Amino acid sequence: MHAFILRLLNEFRILKERDALTKDIFVSKNLTEEEFLEHTQDFVLTLVNECLNKYKKSCFAFDEGGASMNPAKVLRYLPKGTGKIVTVVRDPRDIYSQILKEKFVFAPSDIDDIIKYQIAIHKRWMSQKAKAPKEQLMEVKFEDLVLKYDETVSKVFTFLNIDSKAHVKKKSIFKPEISKNNVGLWRKILTEKDVAKLNLHFKPIYDAYNYTY
Numbered sequence: 210m211h212a213f214i215l216r217l218l219n220e221f222r223i224l225k226e227r228d229a230l231t232k233d234i235f236v237s238k239n240l241t242e243e244e245f246l247e248h249t250q251d252f253v254l255t256l257v258n259e260c261l262n263k264y265k266k267s268c269f270a271f272d273e274g275g276a277s278m279n280p281a282k283v284l285r286y287l288p289k290g291t292g293k294i295v296t297v298v299r300d301p302r303d304i305y306s307q308i309l310k311e312k313f314v315f316a317p318s319d320i321d322d323i324i325k326y327q328i329a330i331h332k333r334w335m336s337q338k339a340k341a342p343k344e345q346l347m348e349v350k351f352e353d354l355v356l357k358y359d360e361t362v363s364k365v366f367t368f369l370n371i372d373s374k375a376h377v378k379k380k381s382i383f384k385p386e387i388s389k390n391n392v393g394l395w396r397k398i399l400t401e402k403d404v405a406k407l408n409l410h411f412k413p414i415y416d417a418y419n420y421t422y
Contacts, residue, residue: 295369310398
């Protein structure tokens with residue numbers, strides 16, 4: 210998972226401070242795959258329960274975007290049947306526009322590089338999605354979260370088997386009224402030439418998620 214991301218960052222010369230990576234190496238006895246998974250699941254469960262008990266909560270969420278690069282393996286590290294992944298996808302034109310607007314450093318800003326970058330991520334996601342248990346994986350379009358907030362949030366809660374009554378901070382953290390300004394952002398930022406070029410290469414992504422072009 211992280212190796213794939215690091216390869217992309219290195220390929221597009223995004224990751225400049227390689228010293229930011231830890232140099233510490235920890236070793237253990239030679240474990241079988243089953244032993245490793247058992248210990249990893251116990252470790253994760255211990256950390257999660259510590260947080261749940263401390264804050265008196267019943268659910269724990271990892272905000273980890275890299276999980277979507279390898280969902281099947283990530284789910285193996287959680288106690289069997291306890292984990293689910295919700296992946297949010299977004300119009301790739303808006304992703305590029307947001308990168309330009311925010312000057313985001315962990316993605317390329319050159320249009321040719323962003324095309325290669327997003328296509329690589331999309332291909333990786335599609336290949337890995339097919340390997341993950343369908344009952345533990347859900348895709349949500351960012352645009353639906355914003356423009357069809359109540360309907361989409363309800364589907365997410367149903368998928369996660371969480372009572373919707375537990376949603377006590379509706380629209381107070383994720384605010385669709387503000388986020389709607391980022392839907393169709395590309396119309397305000399990109400040139401016609403840029404849009405035409407992106408459309409030429411991103412058609413498979415548009416078709417997969419019913420984006421118009």
